[in-house]
Amino acid sequence: MTRRFFVGGNYKMNGTKESIQNILSHMNTATLPSQEVVDVIVSPPSIYLTLAQGLVNPRIKVAAQNCHSNASGAFTGEISVGMCKDIGLEWVIIGHSERRKVFGESDEFIAKKVKAVIDGGLSVIFCIGEQLSDRQSGKTNDVIAQQLSAVLTSVPNWTRVVIAYEPVWAIGTGVVATPQQAQDAHKFIRSWLSSNVSAAVAGDTRVIYGGSVSASNCAELSKETDIDGFLVGGASLVAADFVTIVSTAHPKSSL
Numbered sequence: 428m429t430r431r432f433f434v435g436g437n438y439k440m441n442g443t444k445e446s447i448q449n450i451l452s453h454m455n456t457a458t459l460p461s462q463e464v465v466d467v468i469v470s471p472p473s474i475y476l477t478l479a480q481g482l483v484n485p486r487i488k489v490a491a492q493n494c495h496s497n498a499s500g501a502f503t504g505e506i507s508v509g510m511c512k513d514i515g516l517e518w519v520i521i522g523h524s525e526r527r528k529v530f531g532e533s534d535e536f537i538a539k540k541v542k543a544v545i546d547g548g549l550s551v552i553f554c555i556g557e558q559l560s561d562r563q564s565g566k567t568n569d570v571i572a573q574q575l576s577a578v579l580t581s582v583p584n585w586t587r588v589v590i591a592y593e594p595v596w597a598i599g600t601g602v603v604a605t606p607q608q609a610q611d612a613h614k615f616i617r618s619w620l621s622s623n624v625s626a627a628v629a630g631d632t633r634v635i636y637g638g639s640v641s642a643s644n645c646a647e648l649s650k651e652t653d654i655d656g657f658l659v660g661g662a663s664l665v666a667a668d669f670v671t672i673v674s675t676a677h678p679k680s681s682l
């Protein structure tokens with residue numbers, strides 16, 4: 428068995444109608460590795476999700492950057508899983524460090540969202556990762572374990588989860604984790620899955636890396652045994668760079 432590579436582009440709060448159209452038309456005509464080799468996902472701001480969904484060819488999927496755990500109601504500014512489904516999305520990013528840090532989302536709230544997305548029939552790009560101070564004090568694995576434990580009982584089906592390991596100190600900073608640092612964290616995540624869920628889930632779940640991935644550093648990272656792809660912020664806004672990153676697809680054996 429092989430874990431298909433997975434590359435997602437998180438546009439964050441960036442882009443215009445015109446720039447997103449340009450990126451997606453470039454992506455649509457680019458030569459990408461086949462669907463069997465790599466999943467390709469783009470995640471524009473919610474106001475552009477319908478636009479993107481209408482523009483991308485079926486080879487490329489569109490993800491929401493966030494959604495609420497409730498189905499509907501008085502949650503001004505939010506979107507629901509049902510709305511994502513209504514416009515044909517298959518993926519939602521949950522627990523991005525900017526949602527945790529800037530918007531104060533707790534592990535508990537994130538777990539509810541993860542459950543809502545999976546129960547709603549969509550799949551989750553679930554983000555975890557330590558702060559610089561955690562790494563400096565040797566707590567990286569503790570933080571990762573705690574963030575994973577928080578969703579353990581909220582995931583009925585791990586085939587609907589891709590775990591994005593995104594060390595906070597590497598996001599948007601230009602400081603990328605070394606291949607060894609990323610590999611160590613990914614290996615720990617897989618061993619946590621093996622101990623807390625099952626060996627099969629540990630072998631099959633895609634664990635992708637995020638944090639200053641670029642066209643020039645992706646090839647080295649992609650070779651690591653436990654790195655199954657990337658969540659890309661800044662570089663996903665440059666279509667040619669994102670295509671280069673997608674093209675480093677390097678599926679790994681799940682055995």
Ligand code: PEP
Pocket residue numbers: 437439593597598599600601637638639640658659660661662
């Ligand atoms: C991200 O937004 O998830 C991210 C990894 O950003 P960047 O690639 O810009 O560090």
